[in-house]
Amino acid sequence: MAVATSPVRKKVNRIGLESREYRGSKTTLCAGCGHNAISERIIGACFEMGIEPERVVKLSGIGCSSKSPAYFLGSAHGFNAVHGRMPSVGTGAMLANRNLVAIGVSGDGDTGAIGIGQFVHLMRRNLPIIYIIEDNGCYGLTKGQFSPTADLGSKAKTGVVNDLPPIDTCALAIELGASFVARSFSGDKKQLTAILKAALSHRGTAMLDVLSPCVTFNDHEGSTKSYAYAKAHDDPLEEIDFVPFFEDISIDYEPGTTQEVVMHDGSKLYLKKLDADYDPLNKVQAMRVLQETRSRGEFATGLIYVEPVKPDFLDVLNVVDEPLATLPQERVRPPKTVLDDIMESLR
Amino acid sequence: MAPAEVAVQEAPVVHGTGRVVNDFSIQVATVNGSGSQTANLVLLRSIFRMGVPVSGKNLFPSNIAGLPTWFTIRANKDGYIARKKEIDFLVAMNPETAREDALSLESGAAVVYDEGLALDAVRDDLVFYPVPFDKLIAGVCTDVKLRRLVRNMIYDGVLAKLLEIDLQQMEYALQKQLGSKPKAVALNQQALEVGFAYADQHFEKRDPYVIAPMNETAGKILIEGNAAAAIGAMMAGVTVVAWYPITPSSSLCETLIDYLQKHRIDERTGKATFAVVQAEDEIAALGMAVGAGWAGARAMTSTSGPGVSLMGEFAGLGYYGEVPAVIFDVQRVGPSTGLPTRTAQGDVLSTAFLSHGDTRHLMLFPSSVGECYSMAVEAFDLAERFQTPVFVMTDLDLGMNTWMSDPFPYPEKPLDRGKVLDEETLERIGRFGRYRDVDGDGVPYRSVPGDKMPAYFCRGSGHNEWAQYSERPDDYQNNVDRLARKFENARNWMPAPVVEINRQASIGIIAYGTTHWAVVESRDQLKAEAELETSYYRVCGYPFRPALASFIERHERVYVIEQNRDGQMLSLMKLDLEPDLVRRLRSVLHYSGLPIDARSITDSVLIQEGYRVQKTGADTSRVPRQAGVGGE
Ligand SMILES: Cc1ncc(C[n+]2csc(CCOP(=O)(O)OP(=O)(O)O)c2C)c(N)n1
Ligand code: SF4
Ligand SMILES: [Mg+2]
Numbered sequence: 001m002a003v004a005t006s007p008v009r010k011k012v013n014r015i016g017l018e019s020r021e022y023r024g025s026k027t028t029l030c031a032g033c034g035h036n037a038i039s040e041r042i043i044g045a046c047f048e049m050g051i052e053p054e055r056v057v058k059l060s061g062i063g064c065s066s067k068s069p070a071y072f073l074g075s076a077h078g079f080n081a082v083h084g085r086m087p088s089v090g091t092g093a094m095l096a097n098r099n100l101v102a103i104g105v106s107g108d109g110d111t112g113a114i115g116i117g118q119f120v121h122l123m124r125r126n127l128p129i130i131y132i133i134e135d136n137g138c139y140g141l142t143k144g145q146f147s148p149t150a151d152l153g154s155k156a157k158t159g160v161v162n163d164l165p166p167i168d169t170c171a172l173a174i175e176l177g178a179s180f181v182a183r184s185f186s187g188d189k190k191q192l193t194a195i196l197k198a199a200l201s202h203r204g205t206a207m208l209d210v211l212s213p214c215v216t217f218n219d220h221e222g223s224t225k226s227y228a229y230a231k232a233h234d235d236p237l238e239e240i241d242f243v244p245f246f247e248d249i250s251i252d253y254e255p256g257t258t259q260e261v262v263m264h265d266g267s268k269l270y271l272k273k274l275d276a277d278y279d280p281l282n283k284v285q286a287m288r289v290l291q292e293t294r295s296r297g298e299f300a301t302g303l304i305y306v307e308p309v310k311p312d313f314l315d316v317l318n319v320v321d322e323p324l325a326t327l328p329q330e331r332v333r334p335p336k337t338v339l340d341d342i343m344e345s346l347r
Numbered sequence: 348m349a350p351a352e353v354a355v356q357e358a359p360v361v362h363g364t365g366r367v368v369n370d371f372s373i374q375v376a377t378v379n380g381s382g383s384q385t386a387n388l389v390l391l392r393s394i395f396r397m398g399v400p401v402s403g404k405n406l407f408p409s410n411i412a413g414l415p416t417w418f419t420i421r422a423n424k425d426g427y428i429a430r431k432k433e434i435d436f437l438v439a440m441n442p443e444t445a446r447e448d449a450l451s452l453e454s455g456a457a458v459v460y461d462e463g464l465a466l467d468a469v470r471d472d473l474v475f476y477p478v479p480f481d482k483l484i485a486g487v488c489t490d491v492k493l494r495r496l497v498r499n500m501i502y503d504g505v506l507a508k509l510l511e512i513d514l515q516q517m518e519y520a521l522q523k524q525l526g527s528k529p530k531a532v533a534l535n536q537q538a539l540e541v542g543f544a545y546a547d548q549h550f551e552k553r554d555p556y557v558i559a560p561m562n563e564t565a566g567k568i569l570i571e572g573n574a575a576a577a578i579g580a581m582m583a584g585v586t587v588v589a590w591y592p593i594t595p596s597s598s599l600c601e602t603l604i605d606y607l608q609k610h611r612i613d614e615r616t617g618k619a620t621f622a623v624v625q626a627e628d629e630i631a632a633l634g635m636a637v638g639a640g641w642a643g644a645r646a647m648t649s650t651s652g653p654g655v656s657l658m659g660e661f662a663g664l665g666y667y668g669e670v671p672a673v674i675f676d677v678q679r680v681g682p683s684t685g686l687p688t689r690t691a692q693g694d695v696l697s698t699a700f701l702s703h704g705d706t707r708h709l710m711l712f713p714s715s716v717g718e719c720y721s722m723a724v725e726a727f728d729l730a731e732r733f734q735t736p737v738f739v740m741t742d743l744d745l746g747m748n749t750w751m752s753d754p755f756p757y758p759e760k761p762l763d764r765g766k767v768l769d770e771e772t773l774e775r776i777g778r779f780g781r782y783r784d785v786d787g788d789g790v791p792y793r794s795v796p797g798d799k800m801p802a803y804f805c806r807g808s809g810h811n812e813w814a815q816y817s818e819r820p821d822d823y824q825n826n827v828d829r830l831a832r833k834f835e836n837a838r839n840w841m842p843a844p845v846v847e848i849n850r851q852a853s854i855g856i857i858a859y860g861t862t863h864w865a866v867v868e869s870r871d872q873l874k875a876e877a878e879l880e881t882s883y884y885r886v887c888g889y890p891f892r893p894a895l896a897s898f899i900e901r902h903e904r905v906y907v908i909e910q911n912r913d914g915q916m917l918s919l920m921k922l923d924l925e926p927d928l929v930r931r932l933r934s935v936l937h938y939s940g941l942p943i944d945a946r947s948i949t950d951s952v953l954i955q956e957g958y959r960v961q962k963t964g965a966d967t968s969r970v971p972r973q974a975g976v977g978g979e
Contacts, residue, residue, distance in 0.1 A: 055797060077802040078805065079668075081807070082660050082664055085661070087634075088631040089638035092641070093642040095586075096638070096639040097796060118631055121631065317619065318618050324621065325797070326643060329761060332586060332621075333582055333762065339757050346569055
């Protein structure tokens with residue numbers, strides 16, 4: 001990109017775009033809302049990975065969280081669908097054009113309550129999509145009611161205590177076949193950025209449950225989704241270093257301390273183990289660690305499970321390489337001989 | 348108007364004497380799951396192959412196996428192929444219903460039945476043809492399992508003899524039906540011959556019904572509406588299909604899958620130029636179609652009433668976000684689960700306004716299998732031209748029954764992808780505003796993800812013409828007013844009505860969909876029995892064409908004939924018409940779940956016109972009470 005007139009050359013990424021070209025319109029969410037921090041991380045990750053905004057589709061349901069696609073990648077197409085139904089819209093869009101990069105943003109209500117049915121089936125299909133749950137344990141947009149991820153015993157701002165156990169969306173996603181499952185915290189810039197970049201390198205469903213406190217309705221004493229609680233109970237599984245495929249960097253590590261995972265596009269993840277023997281390629285271990293940390297009242301963050309090579313939904317459907325949406329007429333309308341033969345067979 | 352008493356009668360037929368040629372209906376009463384469908388379709392096709400106009404209707408329970416099923420074939424030299432109430436020739440294969448089936452017949456009707464049922468003890472005014480099915484089948488086939496399936500072919504053989512159906516045509520039809528399974532063909536052929544020989548040796552013809560060759564079906568095809576719609580969708584270039592199984596629409600997508608797999612696999616790569624998803628429910632099915640439509644694909648789903656109810660929210664999103672999608676509604680009887688395997692036109696009003704707020708949808712009303720095909724093609728063009736969901740309103744009678752048709756013509760027009768933004772347009776219009784009415788027709792330009800044109804944010808929440816979130820009163824109002832203009836403009840793009848003006852007529856008839864076939868016959872009855880001349884207006888789309896009002900204006904009284912309780916189409920028309928015209932409208936309604944028949948229309952019109960009519964038999968006797976244990 002030529003910037004001859006400007007003496008100060010702004011930092012550009014590998015496709016020549018500046019960071020600001022990944023921004024969206026100004027947020028209308030509350031100041032301090034976790035969702036805003038996640039938008040910032042998405043902007044950063046897409047910029048650093050050199051994602052072409054015109055290839056991205058931003059998808060969401062309804063909620064404060066689902067508003068946020070308007071606040072990043074302003075030059076990408078977006079679809080703010082109906083409550084809980086982003087998975088089906090995303091599925092349709094990816095079937096129409098498999099070359100798109102789908103980034104979906106949902107809330108814990110949007111996913112865990114009204115949308116649990118579509119969520120479950122999305123995970124089963126391993127559709128290529130990044131599915132982010134901005135998880136604040138409540139319904140922000142409708143003023144703070146408990147959501148299905150609220151912990152048992154967690155207290156609402158009104159003083160009401162939640163008397164039902166939570167749904168663990170990560171455990172559910174792993175169980176159902178998602179090929180990349182991570183949990184993070186909107187306040188952990190380094191970890192979340194690394195996970196988002198790895199998710200952008202993945203082909204298949206990348207499900208990210210990101211703890212994202214609601215400062216207005218769920219950030220008080222007694223809430224298990226507040227900033228204070230999150231900071232105190234975040235139990236990272238590993239330290240993540242991400243090296244994108246287009247960077248020629250190698251990281252030295254002591255054997256046995258770090259696990260290297262090669263992603264679909266050749267990018268590499270270096271996972272420095274904090275928990276003795278954690279292996280994110282092992283489904284059984286992943287489920288166990290989720291159970292164990294939860295029973296300690298903590299929550300495990302990091303890359304929980306990954307299956308770097310797994311056929312995605314478009315492979316399963318054996319769809320042509322080009323976008324279905326723009327196949328020319330001669331490839332989608334069979335010739336007259338075909339119709340004539342069918343007619344003959346019906347005589 | 349001078350009301351007179353008319354003697355309402357079916358065509359005079361003297362049972363037992365003379366011959367009734369090519370004008371009667373045959374009913375086969377069996378148990379579902381017994382493999383009778385092959386025998387029934389062979390019978391149907393062989394009459395069709397003899398050049399005689401014919402239709403076949405399957406009356407089946409909402410159940411997989413073991414409940415009564417009736418297949419009715421009507422052969423009619425004048426081309427009347429609507430259902431007719433009276434059965435002239437019964438084949439009683441179901442011991443459970445045989446008695447009731449026989450009792451429901453008019454005196455003089457003929458009945459072929461399993462000897463053991465001893466129907467001649469039930470009444471004595473029928474023509475009886477007892478057949479020892481078990482004995483005959485034992486000679487054909489040793490495998491007990493196969494016997495059950497092949498057994499039905501015997502009645503085809505018996506009927507071939509009794510009705511003078513060309514045995515060669517039956518063999519052709521059999522080949523057609525089972526061609527890929529030579530063993531099955533051979534076995535069935537044998538059963539056919541055994542039946543024929545038995546009738547030849549044991550029966551003296553004592554009923555008047557015969558099929559004689561005609562030349563009315565040359566070049567025609569036989570097909571169900573769902574298969575026709577599937578062919579239409581394929582020829583329309585559909586690329587994304589999402590569906591959830593439901594009777595009576597499942598066979599639409601299932602047939603489509605078969606056709607796509609045969610004809611839409613890329614030769615070079617062996618990969619599919621389509622994607623079909625069996626979704627988790629109808630909400631997801633329409634969600635996928637809307638997502639795909641937004642991303643530029645020709646997308647569709649197919650369903651029936653309960654599915655349409657679930658699709659409401661997405662239908663509203665499609666309307667307000669302006670996303671193309673095609674939805675086939677193969678209507679069945681509601682409310683709720685209703686009668687899943689019976690036919691109705693009961694979704695007209697709920698679909699017209701499906702979803703909350705000021706939502707309106709384009710609807711097409713095919714009345715023939717030919718129109719299932721052509722309107723399927725048209726629906727995809729309209730959906731993209733007007734960037735909105737389009738509903739193709741068929742019904743169970745059309746979708747699942749077998750109909751004659753001229754072969755479908757290859758589409759003449761290229762695909763109309765509507766106003767998709769390109770470089771040239773962008774230059775012409777300057778700045779891109781997704782919801783800007785640049786051309787004054789209410790239809791804006793759209794860009795599509797991945798096309799490198801300026802992007803926009805599609806949302807179901809309030810937006811201005813630049814597709815920005817907006818709660819401003821003027822933005823909201825301007826946008827929905829433009830949507831209303833767009834809808835108004837669609838009026839003249841909807842398929843034209845089929846209108847027949849009779850200058851002597853002071854009475855007009857309006858109908859749509861499958862009701863058409865009974866109307867054709869009823870108009871002839873009205874003329875023959877009461878010298879009542881009628882004009883006819885067949886609605887093919889919604890919003891209505893302006894011609895509707897002028898048609899009503901020409902007539903003193905206009906009967907709107909439909910298959911629902913509430914006169915839904917009439918209600919919809921009221922919204923468009925001046926009070927003076929509304930006053931001329933009358934309803935003729937048929938909503939028993941069985942396809943409408945001409946007699947019901949004729950009687951109702953005559954009564955409303957002030958004639959005295961002897962009511963003919965009700966339909967209730969045809970379906971025993973215990974048949975209702977299904978539900979899907
Ligand atoms: C069908 C339907 N029901 C209810 C609503 C109201 N509603 C809007 S957002 C929301 C909950 C959002 O919660 P969550 O997904 O957790 O998002 P958050 O606002 O917390 O980010 C509800 C119930 C709606 N928009 N649509
Ligand atoms: S209400 Fe809560 S979730 Fe919504 S924007 Fe404010 S802080 Fe965020
Ligand atoms: Mg929430």
